[in-house]
Amino acid sequence: MELLWISPKRTQVIKMVLLLVMVALLSLRGAESRKFAEISDSFEYSAISCRAHSASITDFGGVGDGQTSNTKAFRDAIIQLSRYSSDGGSQLYVPAGKWLTGSFNLTSHFTLYLHKDAVLLASQSQDLNEWPVIKPLPSYGRGRDAAGGRYTSLISGTNLTDVIITGNNGTIDGQGALWWQKFHKGKLKFTRPYLIEIMFSSDIQISNLTLLNSPSWNVHPVYSSNILVQGITIIAPVTSPNTDGINPDSCTNTRIEDCYIVSGDDCVAVKSGWDEYGIAFGMPTKQLVIRRLTCISPYSAAIALGSEMSGGIQDVRAEDITAIHTESAVRVKTAVGRGGYVKDIYVKRMTLHTMKWVFWITGNYGSHPDNHYDPNALPVIQGINYRDIVAENVSMAARLEGISNDPFTGICISNVTIGMAAKAKKVPWTCADIQGMTSGVTPPPCDMLPDQGPEKISACDFPTERLPIDMVELQKCSYRMNYM
Numbered sequence: 001m002e003l004l005w006i007s008p009k010r011t012q013v014i015k016m017v018l019l020l021v022m023v024a025l026l027s028l029r030g031a032e033s034r035k036f037a038e039i040s041d042s043f044e045y046s047a048i049s050c051r052a053h054s055a056s057i058t059d060f061g062g063v064g065d066g067q068t069s070n071t072k073a074f075r076d077a078i079i080q081l082s083r084y085s086s087d088g089g090s091q092l093y094v095p096a097g098k099w100l101t102g103s104f105n106l107t108s109h110f111t112l113y114l115h116k117d118a119v120l121l122a123s124q125s126q127d128l129n130e131w132p133v134i135k136p137l138p139s140y141g142r143g144r145d146a147a148g149g150r151y152t153s154l155i156s157g158t159n160l161t162d163v164i165i166t167g168n169n170g171t172i173d174g175q176g177a178l179w180w181q182k183f184h185k186g187k188l189k190f191t192r193p194y195l196i197e198i199m200f201s202s203d204i205q206i207s208n209l210t211l212l213n214s215p216s217w218n219v220h221p222v223y224s225s226n227i228l229v230q231g232i233t234i235i236a237p238v239t240s241p242n243t244d245g246i247n248p249d250s251c252t253n254t255r256i257e258d259c260y261i262v263s264g265d266d267c268v269a270v271k272s273g274w275d276e277y278g279i280a281f282g283m284p285t286k287q288l289v290i291r292r293l294t295c296i297s298p299y300s301a302a303i304a305l306g307s308e309m310s311g312g313i314q315d316v317r318a319e320d321i322t323a324i325h326t327e328s329a330v331r332v333k334t335a336v337g338r339g340g341y342v343k344d345i346y347v348k349r350m351t352l353h354t355m356k357w358v359f360w361i362t363g364n365y366g367s368h369p370d371n372h373y374d375p376n377a378l379p380v381i382q383g384i385n386y387r388d389i390v391a392e393n394v395s396m397a398a399r400l401e402g403i404s405n406d407p408f409t410g411i412c413i414s415n416v417t418i419g420m421a422a423k424a425k426k427v428p429w430t431c432a433d434i435q436g437m438t439s440g441v442t443p444p445p446c447d448m449l450p451d452q453g454p455e456k457i458s459a460c461d462f463p464t465e466r467l468p469i470d471m472v473e474l475q476k477c478s479y480r481m482n483y484m
């Protein structure tokens with residue numbers, strides 16, 4: 001049978017005839033109306049661009065029974081649909097069901113849409129066909145779990161433009177438990193896969209999805225630009241290893257908003273490469289806005305800057321951040337040998353509950369890819385602004401540790417009220433090798449951050465001009481199911 005989604009004129013005629021037959025059947029048999037409604041369904045969604053061509057994974061032999069492998073169906077579907085990249089683009093619909101699959105690559109001008117009751121289940125097999133092994137990231141020089149290569153991410157894309165992964169809160173389940181066990185037992189030959197990784201690409205939208213139990217990081221845009229991440233729920237056990245939420249890595253112009261993350265590592269981790277490899281690659285993360293993030297991560301940060309920051313991190317704006325039972329809020333992590341910089345960081349309006357540290361800056365994070373890092377490569381940490389923060393049940397207000405002979409400068413903290421826990425540490429602030437100022441902060445800060453008096457309560461910067469990614473307007477797109 002010829003595939004109807006190609007939509008030449010002849011199929012339009014067939015569709016009309018089918019429609020007429022169905023309308024006739026419908027008027028004859030009321031009981032059939034529900035079925036008709038289902039197969040003629042269509043829906044709308046918001047996206048950076050809409051598509052001319054549509055198909056369902058079932059058109060490619062996909063079976064949503066949770067048992068049958070759909071690896072081939074997804075790979076075939078995307079190879080077929082990539083033909084439309086320069087002809088209006090295409091969208092692939094995943095209906096309700098459980099769709100077991102190994103990793104697959106996306107294409108340009110393409111949308112993957114998951115129905116609200118669709119679950120992509122990551123294959124439990126560690127067969128190299130299901131999970132091809134690729135080279136380490138050039139800015140890292142090696143895999144994080146093992147020195148060699150790394151398994152490709154469940155959903156990957158390289159060298160793409162205009163790619164969307166969205167849904168009406170459909171689910172991608174990484175079934176990570178087996179990978180976590182292998183990691184803990186030191187049995188991994190290669191680095192664990194991520195759930196979504198988009199490399200060397202631009203114009204990316206990842207929205208309205210739930211991501212469960214990733215083997216490792218959840219969402220990893222790397223060496224990319226113009227990225228919108230919106231309405232993502234990420235859930236993994238708080239003890240699961242390295243299950244970072246969203247990791248913009250050597251990316252420009254990124255907007256992360258309305259996300260809810262419970263994880264075993266940093267909810268958002270901003271990165272740009274590791275020691276000598278990151279310095280040589282030299283690609284920063286800049287122009288990043290994170291807003292309306294809710295984070296629960298008892299052993300990690302709501303937002304981490306680093307520790308891999310050797311390509312530099314600049315112009316990060318975080319606002320309206322809520323963290324509950326989280327180790328620290330917006331943390332800088334770096335070390336001797338990293339080089340690079342973290343500068344022009346702006347944070348405002350955080351509501352924090354049950355935290356170990358509200359402010360935590362670490363200059364001695366350690367963790368090197370190998371012994372070839374340059375001990376003279378000192379990171380520049382400069383212009384870290386925090387304002388308008390209320391925190392409760394906090395063990396220690398701040399732990400701020402720069403590097404000797406490399407002080408971290410321009411640290412500004414204003415309008416902050418920290419309610420200490422009943423069992424709080426006796427000394428609420430510890431500071432070393434840092435410089436900056438405070439205003440309107442309780443409990444009173446360390447001497448290295450002198451209080452400039454109440455008139456400076458709004459002294460800490462937050463830019464007023466918007467980033468280009470904030471100008472992106474979403475279109476209303478539609479998907480119409482075929483009469484197949």
Ligand SMILES: *[C@@H]1O[C@H](CO)[C@@H](O)[C@H](O)[C@H]1NC(C)=O
Nearest residue numbers: 045046047166207208230231
């Ligand atoms: C996500 O879903 C919400 C409704 O829950 C909708 O308002 C919003 O437009 C959607 N966003 C995207 C980018 O799909």
Ligand SMILES: *[C@@H]1O[C@H](CO)[C@@H](O)[C@H](O)[C@H]1NC(C)=O
Nearest residue numbers: 075103104105132134156158
């Ligand atoms: C996906 O693309 C990568 C290159 O980025 C390649 O190594 C891998 O084999 C591709 N996977 C599949 C299933 O085609």
Ligand SMILES: *[C@@H]1O[C@H](CO)[C@@H](O)[C@H](O)[C@H]1NC(C)=O
Nearest residue numbers: 105157158159160199200201
């Ligand atoms: C991506 O593009 C680069 C440069 O054009 C090329 O060297 C590389 O092979 C491409 N990779 C893939 C997976 O397409």
Ligand SMILES: *[C@@H]1O[C@H](CO)[C@@H](O)[C@H](O)[C@H]1NC(C)=O
Nearest residue numbers: 168169170208209210231233
């Ligand atoms: C999406 O699904 C998750 C998991 O079931 C749920 O916690 C979350 O509230 C849902 N989000 C929306 C916007 O419906």
Ligand SMILES: *[C@@H]1O[C@H](CO)[C@@H](O)[C@H](O)[C@H]1NC(C)=O
Nearest residue numbers: 349387388389390415457458
């Ligand atoms: C101080 O922060 C609170 C929120 O925590 C905010 O409501 C208030 O307007 C801020 N005050 C100033 C002077 O900016």
Ligand SMILES: *[C@@H]1O[C@H](CO)[C@@H](O)[C@H](O)[C@H]1NC(C)=O
Nearest residue numbers: 353354355393394395421422
């Ligand atoms: C306060 O924090 C401690 C941990 O430091 C926690 O055990 C306790 O439940 C928290 N109390 C409230 C009221 O959240």
